[in-house]
Amino acid sequence: MVKVACIxxxxxxxxxxxxxxxxxxxxxxxxxxxxEIIVFxxxxxxxxxxxxxDKLAEKSPYPTVGQLxxxxxxxxxxxxxxxxxxxxxxxxxxxxxxxxxxxxIIRGTYHKIHPFGEEKxxxxxxxxxxxxxxxxxxxxxxxxxxxxxxxxxxxxxxEGADLLVTIAQFPDPRGNHWRILGPARAVENQIPHVxxxxxxxxxxxxxxxxxxxIDALGNTLADSGRDECIIIADIxxxxxxxxxxxxxxxxxxxxxxxxN
Numbered sequence: 001m002v003k004v005a006c007i008x009x010x011x012x013x014x015x016x017x018x019x020x021x022x023x024x025x026x027x028x029x030x031x032x033x034x035x036e037i038i039v040f041x042x043x044x045x046x047x048x049x050x051x052x053x054d055k056l057a058e059k060s061p062y063p064t065v066g067q068l069x070x071x072x073x074x075x076x077x078x079x080x081x082x083x084x085x086x087x088x089x090x091x092x093x094x095x096x097x098x099x100x101x102x103x104x105i106i107r108g109t110y111h112k113i114h115p116f117g118e119e120k121x122x123x124x125x126x127x128x129x130x131x132x133x134x135x136x137x138x139x140x141x142x143x144x145x146x147x148x149x150x151x152x153x154x155x156x157x158x159e160g161a162d163l164l165v166t167i168a169q170f171p172d173p174r175g176n177h178w179r180i181l182g183p184a185r186a187v188e189n190q191i192p193h194v195x196x197x198x199x200x201x202x203x204x205x206x207x208x209x210x211x212x213x214i215d216a217l218g219n220t221l222a223d224s225g226r227d228e229c230i231i232i233a234d235i236x237x238x239x240x241x242x243x244x245x246x247x248x249x250x251x252x253x254x255x256x257x258x259x260n
Contacts, residue, residue, distance in 0.1 A: 005035035005232040008211040010200025014049035040081030041198035042167045057086035073104025092124040100132040108132030116145035131161040144168035147181045157189040164193040175208035187218040190243040192235045216240040
């Protein structure tokens with residue numbers, strides 16, 4: 001069993017200091033509830049602050065990630081989220097950088113490979129889909145729009161992911177899509193799925209929250225409404241192995257008939 005918490009928070013547009021303070025305060029509450037893995041929404045420290053991205057985007061060694069690493073080391077926990085990264089590219093100078101920190105160590109990063117809408121004009125997409133290996137668990141991280149691409153989750157599972165994590169700023173009025181796609185990714189891959197969405201508003205959109213923690217059978221272990229909150233659940237990682245022996249979906253694939 002592993003206890004996972006999702007931090008469903010409103011994000012104050014372009015206010016990095018306030019957002020990080022809120023995220024860590026909520027993470028402390030999650031720790032008090034027994035969480036071992038804490039998941040933040042997509043670009044939780046800034047939102048999609050295009051007008052100030054030149055000031056707020058970060059280069060290695062990423063001060064925000066460093067601050068989170070200190071928290072993770074002190075509390076011996078795992079933190080997952082994403083920030084806006086500054087690249088050297090001239091045309092699309094930023095990236096959406098996912099990260100996974102374990103006990104103060106950055107175990108791996110992931111660049112969002114499917115920017116959506118306005119993001120396409122600012123973000124260079126990633127070019128690799130690989131799970132992040134921690135000491136005792138392998139995390140399959142995907143970001144927001146990527147929940148619509150079953151190929152992403154499937155690749156992560158085939159490469160060894162034990163837990164699928166989707167971090168998002170999935171907006172209204174498509175909350176029903178979010179609530180359908182999340183359990184579907186769990187069921188079709190026989191893997192637990194942590195779905196962490198933001199809530200509140202930015203200058204152009206509102207967000208439904210609706211964060212969920214789903215087990216490998218597609219059952220909802222924890223669910224949120226629209227308000228800021230922490231949802232938490234125990235995930236049985238052994239269930240996925242039991243399922244694969246009873247319903248061997250991955251082994252029964254007819255790859256000879258698929259285009260990819």
